[in-house]
Amino acid sequence: MDRLRMEKQIAFIEEIDRVKQIYRRTILMDGSRNENDAEHSWHLAVMAVLLSEYAGEEIDLLKVVKMVLIHDIVEIDAGDTYCYDEVGCLDKRDREVRAADRIFNILPDDQAREFRELWEEFEECNTPEAKFAASLDRFQPLLHNYKTRGLSWKKHGITKGRVIERNSLISEGAPDLWEYARDIIEKAVDNQFLRE
């Protein structure tokens, strides 16, 4: 056993405990509190397993699961940037790259490289796996918003047009899920959870 290698792995496992403290704008379905990144990533991983049949192209499921498990780890340093925050999005990439440089490099070189590549692939959103992962990452908060009668949408004054713009990439990563998402958006408007 290479003890130094194991110590680096465990140092990383300890570091990412902080993901449990990064709170998002998404509110739990019972409306009780905001969701954190660890909970969100777990939910996406289970969704990846259950919904893989709806991926737009053939996917490597293990790769998708790894991607969603680690996609928000950079937020330990960079914080959560609300997807409808146009100012925060301006320097998001810079903040997250610095975070990736620090955090993934806690790992042994080969694993640091694997995680960095998975994260970059997710960010670039060009492969079937990344497109499917990104679709889940959009669909899950949509469900939460619908189940909480638009709590987070209302709080931030979000309109139907912006929700469609933000989520339309689901039509490529998981076309059948996009059909379902469109229905939810219409029902949300009908029920006044979301402004026209």
Added chain:
Amino acid sequence: MDRLRMEKQIAFIEEIDRVKQIYRRTILMDGSRNENDAEHSWHLAVMAVLLSEYAGEEIDLLKVVKMVLIHDIVEIDAGDTYCYDEVGCLDKRDREVRAADRIFNILPDDQAREFRELWEEFEECNTPEAKFAASLDRFQPLLHNYKTRGLSWKKHGITKGRVIERNSLISEGAPDLWEYARDIIEKAVDNQFLRE
């Protein structure tokens, strides 16, 4: 697209949001609050990916990841049973089987069967994947206890002998990790985080 199938899948995805509200005895590494089952399961899934090289036998990593992602879903109904609670452990199996019957059957039949089988395999702890998954499920709270200077051990009056008894299955599921765990336990005693 089979709409009814998708509706069952999404009903399950909504149901498991409650896993984020099942709090465990484990305390976050910064000592701030107890950990919940969604956070715990996410942490185990990342650990499965990073530590698979230490599995005692050859494993199917995707299967291990699925197992740790869903292993605590039954606690939505059955609640978290503290691993050192001898009374609570008496009817744990009954409570969890009833929960599995209800919750997994929200899914379409094929996926209900897959998840039930994965959960039973984890519980029986006889396959290489289940042994490795169980090892991670023991090792993670050990790390948390050590990093919090024994907060949860002290609160519940746990001794070194009981920690070794509880965790010794790691020696089979992930032998090198057990060596590391033994060192942690010794250091915990030396530092008075854990009673002899």
